[in-house]
Amino acid sequence: MTRKIAVVGAGYVGLVTGVALAQLGHYVTCIDVDTTKVDQLNRGELPIYEEGLRELLLANREAGRISFTAHPKRGLRSAEVIYIAVGTPPKEDGSADLRYVESAAYDIASYATQECVVVCKSTVPVGTNEQVLQWIEKEKKEDIKVHIASNPEFLRQGSAVYDTFHPDRIVIGSNSSYAWDVLTEINAPFEAPIVKTDLASAEMIKYAANAFLAMKISFVNEIANLSEKLGANIEDVVSGIGKDQRIGEAFLRPGIGYGGSCFPKDTKALSHLGSDFMERLRLIETTVEVNDMQPSRLIQKAIKRYGDLAGKRMAVLGLSFKPGTDDMREAPSLSIVNGLVDLNAEVVAYDPVAMERAATIFEEGVDFASSVEEALTGADGVFILTEWPVIKNIAPDVYAARMNQPIIFDGRNCYGIEEMKEAKLEYYSIGRPPQF
Numbered sequence: 001m002t003r004k005i006a007v008v009g010a011g012y013v014g015l016v017t018g019v020a021l022a023q024l025g026h027y028v029t030c031i032d033v034d035t036t037k038v039d040q041l042n043r044g045e046l047p048i049y050e051e052g053l054r055e056l057l058l059a060n061r062e063a064g065r066i067s068f069t070a071h072p073k074r075g076l077r078s079a080e081v082i083y084i085a086v087g088t089p090p091k092e093d094g095s096a097d098l099r100y101v102e103s104a105a106y107d108i109a110s111y112a113t114q115e116c117v118v119v120c121k122s123t124v125p126v127g128t129n130e131q132v133l134q135w136i137e138k139e140k141k142e143d144i145k146v147h148i149a150s151n152p153e154f155l156r157q158g159s160a161v162y163d164t165f166h167p168d169r170i171v172i173g174s175n176s177s178y179a180w181d182v183l184t185e186i187n188a189p190f191e192a193p194i195v196k197t198d199l200a201s202a203e204m205i206k207y208a209a210n211a212f213l214a215m216k217i218s219f220v221n222e223i224a225n226l227s228e229k230l231g232a233n234i235e236d237v238v239s240g241i242g243k244d245q246r247i248g249e250a251f252l253r254p255g256i257g258y259g260g261s262c263f264p265k266d267t268k269a270l271s272h273l274g275s276d277f278m279e280r281l282r283l284i285e286t287t288v289e290v291n292d293m294q295p296s297r298l299i300q301k302a303i304k305r306y307g308d309l310a311g312k313r314m315a316v317l318g319l320s321f322k323p324g325t326d327d328m329r330e331a332p333s334l335s336i337v338n339g340l341v342d343l344n345a346e347v348v349a350y351d352p353v354a355m356e357r358a359a360t361i362f363e364e365g366v367d368f369a370s371s372v373e374e375a376l377t378g379a380d381g382v383f384i385l386t387e388w389p390v391i392k393n394i395a396p397d398v399y400a401a402r403m404n405q406p407i408i409f410d411g412r413n414c415y416g417i418e419e420m421k422e423a424k425l426e427y428y429s430i431g432r433p434p435q436f
């Protein structure tokens with residue numbers, strides 16, 4: 001059945017969700033307070049980079065199934081299903097800032113005109129959906145029935161479109177059978193197992209999933225740091241433990257730590273929630289602590305190698321928090337680039353898609369190159385921070401040909417140790433013996 005759907009918040013999650021629902025044949029209006037973003041989207045331009053999104057957006061705009069507005073009234077009027085996909089950034093104390101969710105709830109209360117299902121896709125602390133329903137019930141202008149459901153999002157930036165159409169599972173938490181029926185029907189074409197549960201469990205599933213994945217990364221980074229000291233090779237260690245089916249190799253990639261808009265904030269929010277309820281989550285607290293220290297390890301290797309970095313020309317390859325996205329939120333590159341600038345190194349950075357965004361963040365002390373080769377030319381060292389294909393596939397002889405001193409600090413273990421040895425390059429990576 002084709003439905004009239006509103007999506008509040010047209011960021012990474014809201015936009016991809018809106019476009020996917022339009023692709024399934026529904027009529028979707030995305031509402032965003034950011035008028036620049038709305039204008040861009042109405043011109044068919046994308047404010048974010050995600051593979052495959054542009055084509056889907058243009059096709060569904062053309063078919064008249066998706067539109068964008070900054071006026072909540074226009075989008076919410078007569079919507080049967082309303083998705084909330086606004087940001088839930090961290091407050092200073094680590095807890096989730098729910099002000100955008102609250103504002104979305106009040107808009108729904110003001111402008112919804114018929115019985116509807118309000119579906120929260122934003123990642124929110126346990127209890128928030130109950131609160132959203134109360135906000136709406138308290139302020140609603142029309143005598144309509146409002147059902148609430150939690151439908152947490154698991155897409156990964158960089159493969160958001162693929163993930164939306166191929167989810168491992170879909171979680172629907174609600175106390176309303178009407179909401180369950182509507183959402184089961186909307187989600188049926190995705191052909192994924194549906195976990196039906198209550199609101200609190202659905203909210204907890206999202207935080208627990210992200211915390212577990214973050215914990216795997218901090219775990220492997222701790223083992224990598226020790227392996228390095230003891231002469232073990234973390235890649236072999238991961239291969240050895242990951243073949244155990246109870247463990248698996250996924251998310252055991254050593255590196256400079258996790259970043260992005262989710263893991264850092266969600267681990268902190270969960271930890272904060274634990275403290276609020278006198279249940280300290282020590283594993284999560286330590287996960288955060290390990291992650292906060294991990295980026296500086298690469299800089300420590302450079303300090304050990306050069307002594308003084310002042311005046312050294314350092315190429316930085318990759319700025320986004322991971323490949324496939326231009327998102328710089330909480331990217332490890334932020335602390336590494338700032339660390340190099342603080343040490344008075346001359347930084348020349350390159351990223352295939354994130355440079356425009358990065359230029360607004362690194363205001364001083366960083367030059368941007370238009371290619372990998374340009375960044376490497378004349379450099380005294382290179383920091384590999386994001387494993388984009390264009391970066392991890394650089395042939396080893398390019399470093400020797402372009403750089404003043406071909407010294408590589410690889411934060412993503414893009415190369416095999418043997419390969420670097422053969423190329424006679426000085427190479428420092430994570431959790432493996434240095435090559436020189």
Ligand code: NAD
Nearest residue numbers: 009011012013032033034086087088100103104122123153
């Ligand atoms: P985002 O910052 O990219 O987008 C949020 C959008 O909401 C912005 O465009 C903002 O202008 C808009 N907005 C804020 N208040 C509004 C309001 N009252 N009405 C209309 N629009 C409003 O955020 P995101 O990355 O899409 O994340 C959204 C939520 O989804 C967060 O809770 C996040 O934790 C969760 N999530 C994100 C990802 C991800 O990979 N980005 C994955 C899973 C879950």
